Amino acid sequence: REVLRLEGLRKSYNIGQPNEVEVLHGVDLCVDSADFAALVGPSGSGKSTLLNQIGLLDSPTDGELYLLGKPTREMDDEARTALRGRNIGFVFQFHHLIGAFTALENVLMPVMVARGKPDRETLDRARGLLADVGLEKYADRKPDQLSGGQQQRVAIARALITRPALLLADEPTGNLDTKTAADVFELLRRFNAQFGCAVLVVTHDPRLADTCDRTITLVDGRIDGDERHDAARADA
Numbered sequence: 001r002e003v004l005r006l007e008g009l010r011k012s013y014n015i016g017q018p019n020e021v022e023v024l025h026g027v028d029l030c031v032d033s034a035d036f037a038a039l040v041g042p043s044g045s046g047k048s049t050l051l052n053q054i055g056l057l058d059s060p061t062d063g064e065l066y067l068l069g070k071p072t073r074e075m076d077d078e079a080r081t082a083l084r085g086r087n088i089g090f091v092f093q094f095h096h097l098i099g100a101f102t103a104l105e106n107v108l109m110p111v112m113v114a115r116g117k118p119d120r121e122t123l124d125r126a127r128g129l130l131a132d133v134g135l136e137k138y139a140d141r142k143p144d145q146l147s148g149g150q151q152q153r154v155a156i157a158r159a160l161i162t163r164p165a166l167l168l169a170d171e172p173t174g175n176l177d178t179k180t181a182a183d184v185f186e187l188l189r190r191f192n193a194q195f196g197c198a199v200l201v202v203t204h205d206p207r208l209a210d211t212c213d214r215t216i217t218l219v220d221g222r223i224d225g226d227e228r229h230d231a232a233r234a235d236a
């Protein structure tokens with residue numbers, strides 16, 4: 001199933017000003033629900049800009065972005081936010097967990113923001129996701145009582161609580177040691193298979209990119225390579 005399609009997507013900043021700059025120069029890309037894809041490229045190539053576009057955090061200057069078949073360029077902020085909330089999960093380099101909340105409450109956050117008090121089913125799903133990431137026993141801990149890897153696993157569970165069709169991760173392991181980073185990629189892979197949730201992950205680490213099924217390379221605001229490959233083992 002097609003989750004995402006970009007057609008001739010362009011993005012400029014500072015439009016109409018002397019420092020106007022086009023950062024994405026017509027990106028075409030298709031992402032399927034089965035995809036577990038790495039987005040790589042040199043610093044400044046436009047990865048964050050592209051991720052902001054795909055995450056519906058910002059609108060394109062030209063071209064079109066379809067999420068689940070819906071064109072999004074003409075959407076107003078409200079519609080964009082609603083579509084994002086229902087269909088996209090985010091994991092960042094820094095987990096952005098709320099320090100005053102327990103792991104379980106953090107996982108429930110996206111639902112509570114959208115709908116208020118979580119129902120029984122949502123609570124069960126949150127506990128299930130914490131179990132899936134190996135943190136069943138840590139549901140009542142605050143973030144500062146968890147290791148960096150555990151915090152990032154809570155952030156992954158939080159990103160999945162709304163059952164997104166697409167999980168976007170921006171350098172989710174940038175802050176973690178090699179073994180913990182490989183574990184996080186294993187988890188992403190498992191959710192990709194288990195939930196049929198497309199995963200797109202920005203990484204600087206070629207070894208981690210090799211553990212994905214597809215590597216999309218961005219250079220100077222253009223897709224410079226898009227290869228499907230058999231996943232290499234992180235510990236190979």
Ligand code: ADP
Pocket residue numbers: 013014021023041042043044045046047048049050
């Ligand atoms: P990457 O994530 O690959 O490092 P970015 O998307 O952050 O690349 O940046 C790509 C280019 O766009 C850079 O030259 C950067 O300076 C520029 N850029 C990014 N965001 C803005 C912005 N808000 N205003 C102006 N230029 C920007």
Ligand code: ADP
Pocket residue numbers: 125160161162163164165194195196197
């Ligand atoms: P069903 O078609 O019966 O909903 P799924 O395979 O879609 O079965 O889901 C199985 C379980 O995984 C359900 O409990 C569902 O809530 C959960 N689930 C499905 N997709 C996601 C997702 N993207 N993120 C988190 N949980 C999910």
